[in-house]
Amino acid sequence: MKEPLLPPVIDIGPGRLLRSAAMALLVLTLVTGLAYPLAVTGIAQLALPHKAGGSLIRIGGSVVGSSLIGQPFDDPGYFWSRPSVTESFPYNAAASAASNLGPLNPSLLQQVRGRADSLRLADPDNSSPLPIDLVTSSASGLDPHISRAAAEWQVPRVARVRDLDESTVRRLVQEHTEGRQLGFLGTPRVNVLELNLALDALQVRQ
Amino acid sequence: MTEYDLLVFALYLGAVLLLTRPLGAYIARVYQGEATLAGRLLGPIERFLYRLLGTRESEEMHWTTYARSFLLFNLLGFLAVYGLQRLQAVLPLDSDRAVAVTPDLAFNTAASFVSNTNWQSYSGEVALGYLVQMAGLTVQNFVSAAGGMAVLAAFVRGLVRHTSRGVGNFWVDLVRGILYILLPLSVVFALLLVSQGVVQTLHRSEVANLVQPVQSAGGGAVSEQTIAVGPAASQIAVKQLGTNGGGFFGTNSAHPFENPTPVSNFLELLAILLIPASLTYTFGRMVRDQRQGWVLFAVMTVLFVAVLSVNTWAETRGNPTLESAGVAHAASTEQPGGNMEGKEVRNGPAMSALWATATTAASSGSVDSMHDSLMPLAGMGAMWLMQLGEVVYGGVGSGLYGMLAFVIVAVFVAGLMVGRTPEYLGKKVETYEMKMAALIVLIPPITVLVGTALAVSVPGAREAVLNPGPHGFSEVLYAFSSAGNNNGSAFAGLSSNTPFYNTTLGIAMLVGRYWLALPALAIAGSFAAKKKVPPSAGTLPTHTPLFAAWLLAVVVIVGALSFLPALTLGPIVEQLLIQ
Numbered sequence: 098m099k100e101p102l103l104p105p106v107i108d109i110g111p112g113r114l115l116r117s118a119a120m121a122l123l124v125l126t127l128v129t130g131l132a133y134p135l136a137v138t139g140i141a142q143l144a145l146p147h148k149a150g151g152s153l154i155r156i157g158g159s160v161v162g163s164s165l166i167g168q169p170f171d172d173p174g175y176f177w178s179r180p181s182v183t184e185s186f187p188y189n190a191a192a193s194a195a196s197n198l199g200p201l202n203p204s205l206l207q208q209v210r211g212r213a214d215s216l217r218l219a220d221p222d223n224s225s226p227l228p229i230d231l232v233t234s235s236a237s238g239l240d241p242h243i244s245r246a247a248a249e250w251q252v253p254r255v256a257r258v259r260d261l262d263e264s265t266v267r268r269l270v271q272e273h274t275e276g277r278q279l280g281f282l283g284t285p286r287v288n289v290l291e292l293n294l295a296l297d298a299l300q301v302r303q
Numbered sequence: 304m305t306e307y308d309l310l311v312f313a314l315y316l317g318a319v320l321l322l323t324r325p326l327g328a329y330i331a332r333v334y335q336g337e338a339t340l341a342g343r344l345l346g347p348i349e350r351f352l353y354r355l356l357g358t359r360e361s362e363e364m365h366w367t368t369y370a371r372s373f374l375l376f377n378l379l380g381f382l383a384v385y386g387l388q389r390l391q392a393v394l395p396l397d398s399d400r401a402v403a404v405t406p407d408l409a410f411n412t413a414a415s416f417v418s419n420t421n422w423q424s425y426s427g428e429v430a431l432g433y434l435v436q437m438a439g440l441t442v443q444n445f446v447s448a449a450g451g452m453a454v455l456a457a458f459v460r461g462l463v464r465h466t467s468r469g470v471g472n473f474w475v476d477l478v479r480g481i482l483y484i485l486l487p488l489s490v491v492f493a494l495l496l497v498s499q500g501v502v503q504t505l506h507r508s509e510v511a512n513l514v515q516p517v518q519s520a521g522g523g524a525v526s527e528q529t530i531a532v533g534p535a536a537s538q539i540a541v542k543q544l545g546t547n548g549g550g551f552f553g554t555n556s557a558h559p560f561e562n563p564t565p566v567s568n569f570l571e572l573l574a575i576l577l578i579p580a581s582l583t584y585t586f587g588r589m590v591r592d593q594r595q596g597w598v599l600f601a602v603m604t605v606l607f608v609a610v611l612s613v614n615t616w617a618e619t620r621g622n623p624t625l626e627s628a629g630v631a632h633a634a635s636t637e638q639p640g641g642n643m644e645g646k647e648v649r650n651g652p653a654m655s656a657l658w659a660t661a662t663t664a665a666s667s668g669s670v671d672s673m674h675d676s677l678m679p680l681a682g683m684g685a686m687w688l689m690q691l692g693e694v695v696y697g698g699v700g701s702g703l704y705g706m707l708a709f710v711i712v713a714v715f716v717a718g719l720m721v722g723r724t725p726e727y728l729g730k731k732v733e734t735y736e737m738k739m740a741a742l743i744v745l746i747p748p749i750t751v752l753v754g755t756a757l758a759v760s761v762p763g764a765r766e767a768v769l770n771p772g773p774h775g776f777s778e779v780l781y782a783f784s785s786a787g788n789n790n791g792s793a794f795a796g797l798s799s800n801t802p803f804y805n806t807t808l809g810i811a812m813l814v815g816r817y818w819l820a821l822p823a824l825a826i827a828g829s830f831a832a833k834k835k836v837p838p839s840a841g842t843l844p845t846h847t848p849l850f851a852a853w854l855l856a857v858v859v860i861v862g863a864l865s866f867l868p869a870l871t872l873g874p875i876v877e878q879l880l881i882q
Contacts, residue, residue, distance in 0.1 A: 106365045164500075190531060
């Protein structure tokens with residue numbers, strides 16, 4: 098096996114080394130720190146302005162939220178989102194945060210019990226077990242989704258408070274369920290904000 | 304765990320395996336200076352950069368010059384990130400951020416990003432302006448990853464060459480790693496992420512009128528939601544590809560704007576292992592024996608699958624202590640079930656367990672669920688993968704040179720057993736290389752254990768934990784395991800934004816990076832200078848399943864012996880408390 102003949106090594110003094118290092122940092126900052134993010138921003142804003150801008154939902158010119166960011170609901174006439182522990186109020190989208198409670202922390206069980214109690218208080222006739230995602234806080238504090246089971250648990254309550262048929266409410270849940278992406282990725286889930294907006298729109302129409 | 308989860312796991316491992324060969328071969332061409340398509344397109348830019356830097360492709364460096372360049376470049380990067388944070392209140396773009404970052408936090412963040420750790424004691428959308436995020440942090444996302452790959456390239460050249468004084472040119476390796484590998488992949492990946500809903504805008508925030516106003520903790524009415532946005536996709540792309548892991552937003556890839564859909568979750572997962580796994584093929588290509596690369600890939604994959612199985616079992620089974628609250632947590636087509644505290648519905652427990660495994664196997668440290676809320680065994684799996692020294696795929700570049708240090712130890716120990724002079728790929732392994740390899744293998748455990756012991760002995764540091772009992776100890780052990788091995792993920796209940804933790808964890812990150820890269824370069828220089836020994840009857844073949852099993856045993860024994868006592872005090876006791 099023949100190796101290519103390698104050139105002799107060069108000796109670099111500290112002055113030249115410093116110049117190379119400083120220049121490398123400067124140039125690579127311009128390329129990766131400014132040109133790269135700005136170019137990606139430019140392309141994204143041209144090709145996908147809605148998504149790059151935060152998937153905002155506008156009604157009559159005013160922004161009512163983002164399809165990707167959940168909102169807090171505790172009115173029995175709305176579907177409730179997952180618990181959120183963000184600072185000062187739930188679903189504070191300026192400061193995402195999680196509980197970081199360990200699985201055996203007594204506070205975790207206490208909080209889960211408290212949430213289960215509130216849900217049952219709003220719907221005393223419902224004795225089914227609570228889907229776990231509806232009583233545990235999400236990782237971002239901004240989870241826009243609940244499981245289909247968590248939506249189904251709330252259907253009787255929402256229908257009763259809004260004086261609607263359960264089947265009508267169930268149909269809306271169905272319409273706002275996102276299936277498995279590409280047919281196999283992710284559990285089917287319900288977008289709470291979009292579902293609640295649809296509920297409001299339905300009753301305005303009636 | 305549903306059959307869909309199993310299918311996705313299989314597809315994931317299949318995709319990593321499938322991409323390892325083409326990408327690995329391409330990376331080898333880049334570092335060997337062979338012609339590539341990107342090289343034809345970007346060649347003029349590459350040569351222009353060399354002129355600016357005052358270097359030439361043909362200039363070879365002795366390992367000490369290579370190391371000095373690497374260190375000096377990192378030092379300047381460190382000062383730049385530190386300075387940008389301290390001055391952000393007066394910088395353009397960021398002048399509305401009235402507050403300069405405190406000195407200890409700025410030190411910690413600078414150490415974190417230059418060392419490819421990306422531990423974050425701050426919350427992105429709260430603490431940092433865009434100029435700091437782009438010109439400071441995004442830059443280090445690129446250059447720290449390219450730096451790791453450069454050191455690896457030098458290491459492999461040391462094995463390939465003989466009777467040579469040079470190990471390559473640091474500036475050339477740095478520029479090529481960015482221009483031909485990280486940058487093109489990042490552009491494509493960032494746009495794929497935007498197509499899924501990841502934000503990329505220069506707006507600071509959007510304001511929405513809440514559909515249902517709520518009460519704030521203080522009692523006032525809240526009728527608006529301020530939604531933080533920003534140029535996130537460009538940073539997330541390189542954060543995932545370069546095993547960096549530092550999020551644009553505080554909750555990292557659990558935030559819906561960093562990781563909005565199951566597809567983005569799969570792509571981001573793939574990006575974590577993509578380059579580290581491919582580098583095993585690059586290695587085989589450069590040493591002209593692919594089997595040598597596949598042996599390393601196999602050892603890494605066996606460890607990965609083993610820990611993934613435990614983590615997934617623990618997470619999908621759910622948290623038995625919550626059953627008394629009347630909850631249903633069995634997975635079905637209607638709900639993800641499992642341990643959902645600190646998880647997002649769109650990811651669910653199985654994909655979150657896969658992420659927790661991949662992000663700690665590679666030294667990414669990005670998260671799509673909160674590790675502090677993992678079940679004890681899954682938390683232990685994540686911790687242990689870091690404690691092995693980030694060699695199960697590991698950081699880009701650094702993971703493979705870490706694994707090659709284990710190979711040297713394995714070859715040496717086997718050589719001692721049979722009474723032969725140990726050799727690897729035709730290079731005699733002698734005292735000097737063995738000493739350097741021992742440094743690489745032993746410095747991280749020492750950093751982790753000494754740091755943890757110090758933190759639990761110091762008043763104030765102890766009280767920073769959030770959770771009571773053994774889990775509190777796990778938070779501290781996890782923090783030092785993460786910092787000392789340049790991972791960057793956290794049991795985030797630990798209030799680590801204090802002068803004590805910012806300083807000690809910052810030092811652990813610097814030690815874990817540079818005290819490993821330097822011995823690696825020393826080995827490279829020493830190997831390069833040696834003659835090639837033709838294989839003889841006494842040579843231990845290093846491409847066989849037997850050697851793979853032996854290497855696996857060495858990695859596991861070192862990892863287990865170092866950390867079993869500490870893990871017993873944390874996650875193991877906690878697991879026993881559940882039963």
